[in-house]
Amino acid sequence: MEMMDIGKAIKARHSVRQYLDKAITGEVEMRLRQEIDRCNREGGLNIQLVLGNAEAFSGIMARYGRFSGVSNYLALVGPRSKKLAETVGYYGEQLVLLAQRLGLNSCWVAGTYSKKKCAVTVKAGEKMVCVIALGFGATAGVPRKSKDMAQLHDVSGNLPDWFKAGMEAAMLAPTAINQQQFKVSLVGEEIHIKATGGIHSGIDLGIVKYHLEVATGRVVVSG
Numbered sequence: 001m002e003m004m005d006i007g008k009a010i011k012a013r014h015s016v017r018q019y020l021d022k023a024i025t026g027e028v029e030m031r032l033r034q035e036i037d038r039c040n041r042e043g044g045l046n047i048q049l050v051l052g053n054a055e056a057f058s059g060i061m062a063r064y065g066r067f068s069g070v071s072n073y074l075a076l077v078g079p080r081s082k083k084l085a086e087t088v089g090y091y092g093e094q095l096v097l098l099a100q101r102l103g104l105n106s107c108w109v110a111g112t113y114s115k116k117k118c119a120v121t122v123k124a125g126e127k128m129v130c131v132i133a134l135g136f137g138a139t140a141g142v143p144r145k146s147k148d149m150a151q152l153h154d155v156s157g158n159l160p161d162w163f164k165a166g167m168e169a170a171m172l173a174p175t176a177i178n179q180q181q182f183k184v185s186l187v188g189e190e191i192h193i194k195a196t197g198g199i200h201s202g203i204d205l206g207i208v209k210y211h212l213e214v215a216t217g218r219v220v221v222s223g
């Protein structure tokens with residue numbers, strides 16, 4: 001199966017809220033499930049794929065969020081801890097970019113869905129942080145505005161090319177209400193990122209961290 005490369009996927013990904021009535025099956029489903037298993041093992045999470053169940057996106061909240069045709073989603077579940085939101089962001093975005101490479105579209109959703117109607121198992125000590133709508137989009141979505149690069153890092157002087165590439169990928173990362181409330185810095189050659197406030201900024205932090213790592217090939221220190 002031909003897969004889009006991950007750098008292209010970062011550029012091609014936009015939030016999509018309207019989906020076609022087309023099921024996720026076959027090799028696409030299999031590759032998604034393999035990656036979910038890997039993320040769950042590596043991140044100690046309990047992410048679950050829900051297919052063919054529109055209930056969580058049928059109510060007033062989903063309409064308010066202008067969602068339609070959502071019948072597949074990832075439920076992002078894991079053990080309660082201070083780091084859970086960030087961990088979910090970090091691994092959830094790996095699944096978002098894989099979905100894009102497989103020809104699917106997606107949207108992170110923390111507010112405009114019905115949590116109670118999710119077809120998900122949340123064990124004692126666990127929490128469902130949010131979901132990611134998934135499927136074949138009615139459109140590919142549209143590019144949106146970003147803060148300027150200079151607002152998102154505090155490195156002075158000339159930026160190394162590899163750092164610029166990392167920042168470009170960070171600017172393309174989805175954040176809640178497009179708030180982009182993060183700051184990247186360099187400590188020697190090491191990339192650091194911290195959240196600067198805002199709603200769901202822990203999830204955002206993990207998402208942006210993953211984009212930075214993909215684009216620079218370096219490990220990023222967060223917090």
Ligand SMILES: Cc1cc2nc3c(=O)[nH]c(=O)nc-3n(C[C@H](O)[C@H](O)[C@H](O)COP(=O)(O)O)c2cc1C
Nearest residue numbers: 014015065108109110111112174175176177178203
């Ligand atoms: C943690 C998080 C939560 C989000 N929650 C919602 C939501 O409840 N409803 C919604 O319509 N979009 C939601 N979004 C999508 C953002 O609005 C979107 O990612 C942002 O505007 C940037 O646009 P882009 O994804 O097209 O780059 C969420 C995104 C993130 C990262």
